[in-house]
Every structure is written in structure tokens, then in C-alpha cells.
Amino acid sequence: MYADNLQNWNLVFNSTAELKKSLIENKTGKRQIQDKWICFLFYNEKLYAFEEMCPHQQKSLLGAQCINGDIVCPFHQYKFNLQTGCGHDLSLQTYPIKKESDRYYIQLF
Ligand code: FES
16 A cells, blocks of 8 residues: 555556666666556666657657757657756656655656
């Protein structure tokens, strides 16, 4: 049972060790959370989450990397700010991550 402050949050990784086994540093991996495919990126010891499909031409961001604070789409190299998802007058949906007791949670909208 989640504590009150974790209601509406979805468990993604049970520990940092599990996260590091599942994701290569600075390379996106994806997981299905509820009915959405989400890309996760572990970068500078922090976990980020955003929608899987690039807002440019709806291609997968799986395998994308972060360069200078921007996630770079592998298809046409459009850059989107890792924090806000903004770039090229487009918006990549980002999702909040919470870490509690070494567990990582995502909040979907
Ligand atoms: S599909 Fe991502 S930049 Fe074109």
C-alpha cells in the first residue's frame, strides 16, 4: 500500500541498483506504465522520463542520448530540453519522477 504522498505515482524501479541494471547511462530505455510507453533516461545520477514518440514525426526516442541538457532525437537530431521538453517550437511531454527510499516513481497525466 502506498503512503498518501505516493498516491497517483507509479513504481518504475525498486532500487538504484535495478535502475542501473535496466538502463545504460545516458541512453534511453522504455517501459510501459499503465497504457503509455515511456522513455527513461539516467543522466548525471538523475532519472528523467518523457513520452516515447518524438513530436517531430512520431518516431521512437528509444536509444536517444542527452547532450548539453537536451535529449537529441536519433532521426533528425532535433533537440528537446530534458527538463521542459521544449525545442523546435514543439513540445515533448515530460513526466515528474520522485525518488523515495531508493525507489523511483513516475506521475502520469
Ligand atoms: S522524428 Fe525526431 S527529430 Fe524527426
